Amino acid sequence: MSLTVKDMMQAANAVVERINASRAKELLGQGALLLDLRDAPELERTGRAVGSHHIPRGMLEFRADPELPSHDPELRKDRVIILHCASGGRAALAGKLLxxxxxxxxxxxxxxxxxxxxxxxxxxxxxxxM
Structure with missing residues (x-):
């Protein structure tokens, strides 16, 4: 039986806690990383959260693996990471991946x-x- 997006979202939401902006700000004050997963054109079009770090969703695996030369040192397995995208779907799937x-x-x-x-x-x- 193959997976559907609905199946993947259910699995992700079961293991990745959804938090609000107030809780996110509290965690950021304690050293958490706010990670924006949107593609560059989305950031250019809408702006971005002050202090956020950007890794497009399509590159996350390559930036998250400390064994690769493309590893992003902002990503540490013991650091709190708060993900967001445009609506929350990519953030949920990325959270499960991490x-x-x-x-x-x-x-x-x-x-x-x-x-x-x-x-x-x-x-x-x-x-x-322009």
Whole structure:
């Protein structure tokens, strides 16, 4: 039997706790990493959370594996990692992936809008110069 996106989302949501912006800000104050998984054009179009770190979802495995030269040193298995994307789906799936890779403390903030609506600071969209 093959998996569906619904199956994958259920599995991810079962192991990756969803948190609100208030809890995320509390964890950030304790040294957590806020990780934006959206693609670069999304950040350019909508802006980003102040202080967030960016790794596109498609590169996460390669940045998260400490055995690879592409490993991102911001990703440590003992560090709290708070994920967000545009609506929360990619963050949930990425959270499960990180947990499967041995990351211990991973949370899903949901979407960028959840951060902004929860009072999180953000920078505006980048000026395209046109």
């Amino acid at each position: 947990k499967d890779m041995g990351y211990q403390h991973v949370y899903n903030l949901g979407g960028f809008k959840d951060w902004v609506d929860g009072g999180g600071e953000s920078t505006g969209p980048m000026d395209s110069g």
